[in-house]
Amino acid sequence: MKSIKINITLLFFLTSFLGFAQQRNNDETGYKKRVLETVEVDILSSYYTQDGDNAAVTGGRGTEELTDATGTIIISIPLNEDDVLTIDAGVSAYTSASSSNVDPFDGRRQADPFVASSGASRNDVWTNLTASYSHTSDDRNQIWSAMASVSSEWDYFSLGFGGGYTRLFNERNTELSVNGRVYLDSWTAIYPFELRPFTPGGNGLANGFFLDNTITGNTAYNPQFVPFENEKRNSYNLGFGFSQILHKKVQGSLSLDFVQQRGLLSTPFQRVYFADVADSYVANFQLADAVEQLPDTRFKIALGGRLNWFMSDRFVLRSFYRYYSDTWGIVSHTANVELPIKLSDHFTVYPSYRYYRQTAADYFRPFESALSTEEFYTSDYDLSKYVANQFGLGASYTDIFTKARLWKFGLKRIDLKFYKYDRDTTFSSSIVTIGFNFEVY
Template identity: 70%
Template structure:
């Protein structure tokens, strides 16, 4: 049994104890509705696939093909009438043609930016564990929570913690919330394979006898001094019931990042440096270089409208900007349609548009004299459309059972995403919620 399986077994053991140990309430006391009536378990999974022609790993050209499978379990346990403990654990395993070309020469075929390498860098696993504790006041008008998280993959480790406070007033028609989170991350920097011999600042060599084009290939490459990345986030939320059928909300999010904000294995090719090739693969002139700080601001709003007992509308808009020069607009709408007491479908549409970062350069357009540069198309100017369709089943009486848990709901969602940089992706998600009885 691996460590994650052992962890899941431990969670189920704790859940079993919590279910068996729940006490019969004292009927002599005044009744107070619990924040969470019984233990709940959510099983979540997703399958994600993408493709495109502008891989950042290969300097803005090459395949972006990637597949990812994720599994998550979320356990919420009522500790008392007012307190809830939530444990969230997930594993994501992906195979990436793009990241496989961090070292394109470790495969069985000729290296090529449009062909995946079959070497070790083609796959990785991400593991995440998060715990949260929340407490509500007796009148349910005040709630605070605290959380801590840890996640890890081969070249990245993250430790996070934070908290939130929510206040309800005006007969619970108005809600104000505040949150703060800190993430302390560390890279295990992995550089493109051809640059590694030059990383110490000395005179390196990389299969010199095989180089075509610029046979004097000698990039001016140095490794990053700092491999830490810290992120500090705060947010404010305001929600108001405007009408018995309309609810609106506003949110402000501010993020400050410091440290290594470049991705160490993403290549850049300069227009003023002669190209060098081994096999069919162009050797990097450098990796992306970005500022060591970034300030982000997002302001958004939601408007939910209950049209009738069958149909409602959920709308969203957000404006974002940062000090790297990116400005973006996001708008979306979802239309839940209740087909029966148990089945609901919800088609959705999302539009996104952004300007390019000041430091973005397409393939072979950056100059070696620039201080900062990247060919990551996530930082380019683009527009994107996403269409989605979801379906949910609610078992009101939890007729279906798994051990000591009854099935409460099933949710299935599919999204198709297309952006005008020749990039597209699809994701299928499934969620199953069980409650103890």
Template identity: 70%
Template sequence: MEGKLEEAAAVTNKTIKLKKIILIVCVFAFANSFAQTAQDTTKVYKKRVLETTEVDFLTSYYAQDGDNAAVSGGIGTEELTDITGTFVVSIPLNDDDVLTIDAGVSAYTSASSSNVDPFDDDSPADPFQASSGASSSDTWANLTGSYSHSSDDRNDIWSAKIAISSEYDYFSVGVGGSYTKLFNEKNTELSVNTNVYIDTWNSIYPSELRPFGENGNGLNNSLFTQNTITGNTNYTPRFNEFQDEGRNSYSLGLGFSQILHKNLQGSLALDFVQQQGLLSTPFQRVYFGDVADSFIDNFQLADAIERLPDSRLKVAVGGRLNWYVNEILSVRTFYRYYYDDWGINSNTASIEVPIKITGKFTLYPSYRFYNQTAADYFRPYEGALTTDEFYTSDYDLSEYTANQFGFGISYTDIFAKAHIWKLGLKTIDLKFYQYDRDTSFSSSIITAGFNFVMD
């Protein structure tokens, strides 16, 4: 009897152990199943970087005028108009990756650049009048493709891009990349970006200098035999064609952004640009103060073309401070200090005050201040001397102060009720800027941007 009881107890123990094993296996199986389900749920419900394809159409009309054209040696009209159109298409490849294609075309007409050859029509040549020649207009085209990848937690973002642009006198290829790191619950952001641009000029020289270039016939050229030179009739310019028409630009940018308060965000940026190669603009004239003037009609013949060093280092450091005052008003401020090894130092300060007047409309009044010192090589009209090694009469490199006033309005349709084909209209931005220097230069620009989302 006792043996039977021991045997029954052993069976019972085995049964209990078996049940425990089965229970443990079930627990592990359930845990594994739960973990797998959680992972699957994460995969299914992970927020996409870009929910759907977005299309932006950007356009602008720009006009400028002034009396210090670099094409005609620091005097003459700077009149120019430009119309630009750009399409930007952002395509989500999956939850983490976005491909962006940016294609733009810019067409301009320029009274200033028309005077690269002021003698190509029947009108008397004059630096303050436009010529009707081929250089009076041109088209610039650009195509940029970029790819970005975000980590699962959205704290790491990598991007790469390639760009191609072309105009009548140059061709450019660029590559670049960036890395952004977010931490401190996404309240802090660090970024680094770098770009390399390889440019090739197709040098276009002032028409009166071309006969003095390689294989030219000097004053025996038809330009001089068919027109009368007045003033100094012994016209002997200083002119040599550029042998190296390449230009390389390398840039490195560092950024830091911090949310300082629920209503306050600040950021800092440090940028370096190194340029090497042909940094002179081949068709910009220079007049020497120690050489007698020569003319055809009312146009003074160039003594030389712009000559600048073949390297330039640029450094800029700046910061932004954005304050969300309330649901109606925000304040965005910016400051940047810039200097380069050509002797230019500049300050830029701006403020924009978005005012939300309704749930869909926001106003954007803005102001921007800028000043700079002159480059070491800047010379005004007839300020250069034949003893100078480098010289330019480009007033973009002169000392000046500028003010820009702007105003914009934005329309936002969060639910994209308005449609064009399969695209829902998400936002419209219209802005106007008026820019004035304390020289004779002024410009204005109207921009429009339309953001669509694919249904």
């Protein structure tokens, strides 16, 4: 159950490194400068923690405690003057009190939505491998790219592929780009433990679990549960970009992204409790009335804009805004501002602030608010209405001459960043990231 919060933060972190590593300028004398002079290696790692009281695994009530440690290595290899091959490999290991309660009845602790189980679903490892290739034209005004990726986790496997094209105009003061990606995912549907006896051939209340445990409350437990037939999910992404140098100190850009998803968009192990069904318990744990049911299609659109103002040799103001909407009824607004302050030729600090606000999905229902007569329902608070604030502080060391060297590796850059994220619910998280950029001789 890879957290989306981690992925968003790491995306911006990785982007800053790749932007630093890739160069595509050409000498005016006719000398054809290489797109990338030497092999470059980025080593990135992060440590993420979160907590809250609205776990979707336990129907919108329960611990959201999670920790995650991620390591990534990115190797950019110049194949010739024009072509670059990039290999991106990452491993993420997490421990989740929330997902541990997919099976809270492991017998080691009394089942409770606010207490972590010690079952197998408590820990997992996510792995990813991505290869990308880019070709730049002789005049350095056109770039073609292609990528392929594979990733896996305990309950899903994903294949991805895509490509892009970038065109520079107006003495490279104007840039247009288009890119597309396709992800083909396969779920291994894992259901809450108490619902498994109700799968075909599971014997229902005659199963050993219910014979060995006493149901309290509504003893005529009869969940509204049918296993998902389709365990595939396909995502199709199309993005457009426009960048313009507006002034010698001002640069702006616009982006437009479309995402179409089809297939299993519900998370099979996320419980839902109905308001019109009497509660059933084993120990302190309320038995699921159903698992979340969401439409099998979702269309997303996002429009973003950036404006960077180089105020002086020491100060740069970076601003970003994004509008997002989808067919599930979510509308969100994101505003971000970052102020890099150059303390010296080598050291820069990056204070930042991010504001986020979204409406609730049409199908979101808080704990015990959904009705059994509804077609779609979820108690995942990621789909609820909320406002979030994130404060960040980063520091970087840059040495383009790579004076610090270890064997054949010359250190070009170190980045260290910390982000603190809080919603107006009980959810909060923090992440520390560190990255090293090396040039290989």
